[in-house]
Structures are given as C-alpha cells and as structure tokens.
Amino acid sequence: MEIDMLIDLSVISFLGMLTIYIGNWILINNRRSTWTRRNYEMNRQRLQIEIDLITDRRKVEQKKSDHSWNGFRKFEISDKVKEAKGIFSFYLKPHDRKPLPPFEPGQFLTFNLHIPGQKKPVIRCYSLSDSPNHPDYYRVTIKREPPHNKPNILPGLASSFFHDQLKIGDIVDVKAPSGHFFLDMSSHKPIVLIGGGIGLTPGLSMLNSVIESGSLRETHFFYGVRNGKYHAFKKHLQKTTLENENIHLHVCYSEAGEDDIIDKDYHYGEKISVDLLKQHLKSSNYEFYLCGPPSMMGSLVEELEAWNVPVNSIHFEAFGPATVKKTSTEDNKKSVSGAETVNVKFARSNKTTSWDATQGSILELAEANGIVNIIAGCRAGNCDSCITAIMDGEVKYLNPPGSPAEDGSCHTCISVPKSDIVIDA
Ligand SMILES: Cc1cc2nc3c(=O)[nH]c(=O)nc-3n(C[C@H](O)[C@H](O)[C@H](O)COP(=O)(O)OP(=O)(O)OC[C@H]3O[C@@H](n4cnc5c(N)ncnc54)[C@H](O)[C@@H]3O)c2cc1C
The missing domain is CATH 2.40.30.10 (Translation factors)
Structure with missing residues (x-):
C-alpha cells in the first residue's frame, strides 16, 4: 500500500515537473516567436519606410522636373x-x-x-x-x-x-x-537647426518638413533673437514642440525685455553658444544647420569644430557676403592672403587695376574702381546676377556657388584672381 502511494506520489511529482517543464518550454517558445515576430515586423516597417522615402524622392524629382521653370x-x-x-x-x-x-x-x-x-x-x-x-x-x-544710426545710410x-x-x-x-543649403530628408541622423534673428527662415522650413513628413528624427531648434518683440513664429514653434516629442525648442533672448517671461516666452537670457548646445545634446554626433548674422556663425562654426564635429556635418548659409570659412578651406585663405599682386583688366570698361588679397572679391574690386556693369545681388554666390565671362586667366572660388557658372565664366562676388586676368566687364 505504502509502495503504491510512493509510486503515485512519484508519478504525480514527475507529471508536475513535466507540466512545469512543458509550460516553461511553451512560454519560452511563445516569447521567442513573439520576439521574432516583433523583430520581423520592425524590420518590415523599417524597410517600408526606406521604400516610401525612395518612392517619395522619385515623385519629388519627377514633380521638380515637370513643374520647374527657367528665368x-x-x-x-x-x-x-x-x-x-x-x-x-x-x-x-x-x-x-x-x-x-x-x-x-x-x-x-x-x-x-x-x-x-x-x-x-x-x-x-x-x-x-x-x-x-x-x-x-x-x-x-x-x-x-x-536705417543705421548714420544719417547718410538708407x-x-x-x-x-x-x-x-x-x-x-x-x-x-x-x-x-x-541653393545647396538644405536638409537631407532621406537621412535619419539627429539634427540641430540654429537660427539667429531672421536667419531662422531656412531652419523653419526644415523643421516644418520634418514634422509634416511624420519623421521621428530627433530635432533641436535653437533660435536666438533680441527679445519678445522680434520673436517670430512664437505660437507655431511652441505648438510644434508640444505636439511632437522628437522636437526640442530652445529660445535665447540676448536682451530680454521687462515683459518677457523666462520659461514662458524664452528659455535662456544669453546668446546661442556651443556650451549651451552641450547642455541639451547627448553628443556631438548630429548634423548642424546654421544661419544667422556673420558674428554668430563665425564663432559657432569655430566652436563646433573645436568640439570635434566633422566639417561635413556643419552646414551653414550666410544671408549677406559669405564671411564664414571652415578651417577645411584654410587652403583658400592661404592662397589669397599672400602679398602677391596680380593685374585685373575690365575689358569693356577699358580699365586695368591691380589686385591683392586686401581688396576682396572681383566684384568688390570692380565696385571700388567704378565698374558699373556687374550686377550685385546676394553677394554670396547664390543668385547668379554677378556671373561674368573670364576672357583670359583663371579665378579661384572662396566658397562653392549655389550652382556652377558656365565654363569660362565666374561668380565675381565669391571669386578672386589666381593670376593676371581679363574680365568681360
Ligand atoms: C541665400 C539668401 C537667403 C536670404 N534669406 C533671407 C530671408 O529669409 N529673410 C530676409 O529678411 N533676408 C534674407 N536674405 C537677405 C536679403 O537677400 C537681403 O540681403 C536683405 O533683405 C537686405 O536687402 P535690402 O535691399 O533691403 O538692403 P540693402 O539695400 O542691400 O542694404 C543692406 C544693409 O546695408 C545697409 N547699407 C545700405 N547702403 C549702405 C552703405 N552705403 N554703407 C553701409 N551700409 C549700407 C542698409 O542700411 C541695410 O541695413 C537672404 C540672403 C541670401 C543670400
């Protein structure tokens, strides 16, 4: 009888252990297959996003060529x-x-x-x-x-x-x-958009594009402005930040007014600096897009480079004469900063003058010498108004133009003579 009971107990405990084992096995396998399914689903979604992006890019390129215009x-x-x-x-x-x-x-x-x-x-x-x-x-x-504070400046x-x-x-x-200053919408890399004053405009276009595309790309928007009176798109920026977890807004007032309330109207009573960026960014591994006054861009580009941000991850645009040069263009500086003097002949005006690095671009040289037939536009190599034929000699670009000039011509606002040259102006 006792033996029978012992056998029963062993069978029961064996069956119990078997049940636990089978239960565990089913649980682990379920988890494994759930994990595999999830992984598969994630990969499928990622692939779908990539396919959608490529399809969208194709459609955009097609629409561009269908609807663009010349002149x-x-x-x-x-x-x-x-x-x-x-x-x-x-x-x-x-x-x-x-x-x-x-x-x-x-x-x-x-x-x-x-x-x-x-x-x-x-x-x-x-x-x-x-x-x-x-x-x-x-x-x-x-x-x-x-107007400036000087009465003769309009x-x-x-x-x-x-x-x-x-x-x-x-x-x-x-x-x-x-223009070449634009956001690569096919990348998922986190971005930092920096706008100083009216220089917020290209960054705003980038920000709106990220949101409207449904992308979850980590995006920091640093906006530096004097005070609340000059704070453009305030409601739009605040709403955008509240509605999108991936968007982080940092507003800096350099001269906050009495009515401006910190943490409501703005976040920092200081100018944008890399020290401030470091407080919000996990690392320097972002794509940086900057646009603002030359003083702001000059110092930020230098500080970003000092923070080991690769030169090709720093994108910037100047709204006026292009004054910011990355250290990678040191060659440019060297080649134009010597005391070397070359002759520039403005053929149509029948005027020859000498040029050295202190005289700036060919456009500036022309203006200083009363040459009136080169049209100055953006002064940053973007609008193509100053493109002029080079009749003899060679020029060197200080910055890449928005789009290349035809062979044998140059954007005079961002180029300097390499040798004696003859210009059709
Ligand atoms: C790619 C690019 C994008 C841009 N995007 C924007 C944008 O989104 N929004 C925007 O507002 N601007 C933008 N700009 C700047 C814009 O193109 C103009 O340069 C700007 O509006 C000033 O032009 P203006 O004709 O009003 O001034 P200008 O008449 O060209 O004068 C410019 C400044 O120089 C001063 N000035 C005039 N004459 C003299 C003188 N003899 N001596 C000293 N100073 C003088 C004027 O008082 C004025 O402050 C952009 C520029 C570029 C290149």
Missing part, C-alpha cells in the same frame, strides 16, 4: 502677414496658376524687383520659410533692414520695398528655388 516667373502676393516687429511673411501664388515644383527645405527664391527710382532691377534672395508640402504657394519671410532697398510698398495682389518676378 523669372510671375508670382502674385496672395497674403502678407506680420510675424514680429519689422518682420512680414509674403505668400506667393504663381500668376499662371500652374502647379509649383517642390523644393528642398532650406532653399531660397531669387527676386528681380522693379523698385521705383532705381535705374536697374534689384536682385535679392529670400529663403523659403515653409515646408515644400504646399504645391499652391511659396512663402518667404522678410526682415526690414532699418534703410534696406528691397526689404523696405517689400514692407512699405508691396501689397496683396501685386506681382513679382521670381526665379525657381535653388
């Missing part, structure tokens, strides 16, 4: 919206009502403006400040260049024309979007 196209100002003190956005619809080509977030438009009292059309570039996902309009946001010509004279319904002549 200047007529646009109607469809809206004019105040964004902050001295800053207005202009919404532009094509006068022919045909669809617009998409652009890369960060690119700009070039305007050919007929300003009353000006003998020649005035050429100026303005960055597109919204994402490319609006096929029926483009938007630019323009700061009025106010307010900015084009920006005042936009602010004071252009109104809804007026027509302007615009070149197709261009």
Whole structure:
C-alpha cells in the first residue's frame, strides 16, 4: 500500500515537473516567436519606410522636373502677414496658376524687383520659410533692414520695398528655388537647426518638413533673437514642440525685455553658444544647420569644430557676403592672403587695376574702381546676377556657388584672381 502511494506520489511529482517543464518550454517558445515576430515586423516597417522615402524622392524629382521653370516667373502676393516687429511673411501664388515644383527645405527664391527710382532691377534672395508640402504657394519671410544710426545710410532697398510698398495682389518676378543649403530628408541622423534673428527662415522650413513628413528624427531648434518683440513664429514653434516629442525648442533672448517671461516666452537670457548646445545634446554626433548674422556663425562654426564635429556635418548659409570659412578651406585663405599682386583688366570698361588679397572679391574690386556693369545681388554666390565671362586667366572660388557658372565664366562676388586676368566687364 505504502509502495503504491510512493509510486503515485512519484508519478504525480514527475507529471508536475513535466507540466512545469512543458509550460516553461511553451512560454519560452511563445516569447521567442513573439520576439521574432516583433523583430520581423520592425524590420518590415523599417524597410517600408526606406521604400516610401525612395518612392517619395522619385515623385519629388519627377514633380521638380515637370513643374520647374527657367528665368523669372510671375508670382502674385496672395497674403502678407506680420510675424514680429519689422518682420512680414509674403505668400506667393504663381500668376499662371500652374502647379509649383517642390523644393528642398532650406532653399531660397531669387527676386528681380522693379523698385521705383532705381535705374536697374534689384536682385535679392529670400529663403523659403515653409515646408515644400504646399504645391499652391511659396512663402518667404522678410526682415526690414532699418536705417543705421548714420544719417547718410538708407534703410534696406528691397526689404523696405517689400514692407512699405508691396501689397496683396501685386506681382513679382521670381526665379525657381535653388541653393545647396538644405536638409537631407532621406537621412535619419539627429539634427540641430540654429537660427539667429531672421536667419531662422531656412531652419523653419526644415523643421516644418520634418514634422509634416511624420519623421521621428530627433530635432533641436535653437533660435536666438533680441527679445519678445522680434520673436517670430512664437505660437507655431511652441505648438510644434508640444505636439511632437522628437522636437526640442530652445529660445535665447540676448536682451530680454521687462515683459518677457523666462520659461514662458524664452528659455535662456544669453546668446546661442556651443556650451549651451552641450547642455541639451547627448553628443556631438548630429548634423548642424546654421544661419544667422556673420558674428554668430563665425564663432559657432569655430566652436563646433573645436568640439570635434566633422566639417561635413556643419552646414551653414550666410544671408549677406559669405564671411564664414571652415578651417577645411584654410587652403583658400592661404592662397589669397599672400602679398602677391596680380593685374585685373575690365575689358569693356577699358580699365586695368591691380589686385591683392586686401581688396576682396572681383566684384568688390570692380565696385571700388567704378565698374558699373556687374550686377550685385546676394553677394554670396547664390543668385547668379554677378556671373561674368573670364576672357583670359583663371579665378579661384572662396566658397562653392549655389550652382556652377558656365565654363569660362565666374561668380565675381565669391571669386578672386589666381593670376593676371581679363574680365568681360
Ligand atoms: C541665400 C539668401 C537667403 C536670404 N534669406 C533671407 C530671408 O529669409 N529673410 C530676409 O529678411 N533676408 C534674407 N536674405 C537677405 C536679403 O537677400 C537681403 O540681403 C536683405 O533683405 C537686405 O536687402 P535690402 O535691399 O533691403 O538692403 P540693402 O539695400 O542691400 O542694404 C543692406 C544693409 O546695408 C545697409 N547699407 C545700405 N547702403 C549702405 C552703405 N552705403 N554703407 C553701409 N551700409 C549700407 C542698409 O542700411 C541695410 O541695413 C537672404 C540672403 C541670401 C543670400
């Protein structure tokens, strides 16, 4: 009897252990297959995102080539919206009502403006400040260049024309979007967008593009501005940050006003610096996009390089003469900074003058010598207005142009003579 009981107990405990073993085995296998399924699903989703991105890029390229245009196209100002003190956005619809080509977030438009009292059309570039996902309009946001404290210096010509004279319904002549300073939308690498003053416009286009694409890319937006009066797109930026976990907004006021409230209107009462970036970034492994006044960009680019950010991860654009040079372009500096003097002949004006590095670009040399037939536009190699034929000799570019000039011509605003040259001006 006792033996029978012992056998029963052993059988029961054996069966119990077997049940536990089988249970564990099923559990582990279930987990394993759930994990495998999840992994498979994640890989499938990743692949799908990649496929969608490639398909989207193809569609964008197709639309670009279908809808782009050469030369200047007529646009109607469809809206004019105040964004902050001295800053207005202009919404532009094509006068022919045909669809617009998409652009890369960060690119700009070039305007050919007929300003009353000006003998020649005035050429100026303005960055597109919204994402490319609006096929029926483009938007630019323009700061009025106010008069300086010197009585003989007038307010900015084009920006005042936009602010004071252009109104809804007026027509302007615009070149197709261009420029090399744009966000690579096919990459997932985290990004840092830095805008100083009106230099927020290309970064804003990039930011809106990231959000609208549904990308979860980690994005930091550093915006440096004097104070609340000049703080453009405040509500939009705050809303965007609240609604998107991957977007981090850092607003710096350099001269906060009495009404400005920290942590409500802005985050820091200081200028943007790499020390500030380090407080928010996990490492220096980001793509950096900068646009702002030359003083801000000069110091930030140097500090980023000192923080071991690779030169090709630092992207910047100057709104005026291109003054920032990365150390990688040290060669450029060396080759133009010697005391070497070369002769520059402006053939059509029949004037020969000597050039050394202190005289800057060929355009600056021309202006200093009263040569009037080179048209100055952006002064940063972007708008192509200053392209002039080189009749003899060679030039060297200080910065890459927005798009290359034809063989035998150069962007005079960003090039210097390499040897004695003859220019068709
Ligand atoms: C790629 C690119 C994108 C840009 N994007 C934007 C943008 O999104 N928004 C924006 O607002 N701007 C942008 N700009 C700048 C814009 O193109 C113009 O340079 C700007 O609006 C000033 O032009 P303006 O005709 O009003 O001023 P200008 O008449 O060219 O004068 C510029 C400044 O120089 C001063 N000045 C004029 N004459 C003299 C003189 N003799 N001596 C000393 N100073 C003088 C003026 O008072 C003014 O402050 C961009 C520029 C580039 C190259």
